[in-house]
Amino acid sequence: MLGRLNHVAIAVKDAEKAAKIYGAAFGAEISSALPLPEHGVITVFVTLPNTKIEFIQPLGDTSPIAKFLERNADGGIHHVCYEVADIIASRDTLIKEGARVLGDGQPKIGAHGKPVLFLHPKDFSGALVEIEQA
Numbered sequence: 001m002l003g004r005l006n007h008v009a010i011a012v013k014d015a016e017k018a019a020k021i022y023g024a025a026f027g028a029e030i031s032s033a034l035p036l037p038e039h040g041v042i043t044v045f046v047t048l049p050n051t052k053i054e055f056i057q058p059l060g061d062t063s064p065i066a067k068f069l070e071r072n073a074d075g076g077i078h079h080v081c082y083e084v085a086d087i088i089a090s091r092d093t094l095i096k097e098g099a100r101v102l103g104d105g106q107p108k109i110g111a112h113g114k115p116v117l118f119l120h121p122k123d124f125s126g127a128l129v130e131i132e133q134a
């Protein structure tokens with residue numbers, strides 16, 4: 001089921017500022033900021049040869065990352081995102097295996113214009129997992 005590691009997300013207070021540090025320190029390629037109101041975040045991507053770093057900052061009053069940032073004021077690794085060939089089949093298998101799919105279980109369109117779902121961190125060794133349709 002698991003495909004490529006699509007991205008590793010780091011939650012921060014200011015995504016553009018955090019990405020600029022990578023640009024300056026590593027000469028990394030940085031995307032423009034992309035507000036995703038339906039997800040309650042602004043994203044800025046740093047492109048690596050084999051994956052991406054996704055800096056996410058809260059957007060709006062009900063951002064799902066607000067409490068994470070209260071707990072981790074300087075920021076922190078927030079989730080990993082794996083690509084899957086068929087997100088519905090993957091979801092149904094994961095549920096059968098006892099994993100909790102967050103939200104209403106219906107994929108939403110993520111930052112790459114592809115359907116995504118999230119799996120509860122408590123079911124995956126304390127790490128929040130996102131799956132994205134390849």
Ligand SMILES: CC[C@H](C(=O)O)C(=O)SCCNC(=O)CCNC(=O)[C@H](O)C(C)(C)COP(=O)(O)OP(=O)(O)OC[C@H]1O[C@@H](n2cnc3c(N)ncnc32)[C@H](O)[C@@H]1OP(=O)(O)O
Binds near residue numbers: 036120
């Ligand atoms: C889709 C657009 C974009 C993309 O890639 O395309 C994105 O990735 S957007 C990313 C932002 N969206 C999400 O993260 C959606 C899924 N996340 C959630 O629904 C929440 O963040 C949730 C439910 C995982 C946690 O919400 P919250 O922190 O408000 O809940 P609790 O405080 O009750 O936490 C419960 C429990 O989980 C632990 N926790 C929370 N966040 C994380 C995390 N990122 N990694 C690991 N563990 C996490 C938290 O510490 C609590 O543990 P406990 O032992 O009970 O204290």
Ligand SMILES: [Co+2]
Binds near residue numbers: 007079130
């Ligand atoms: Co993500």
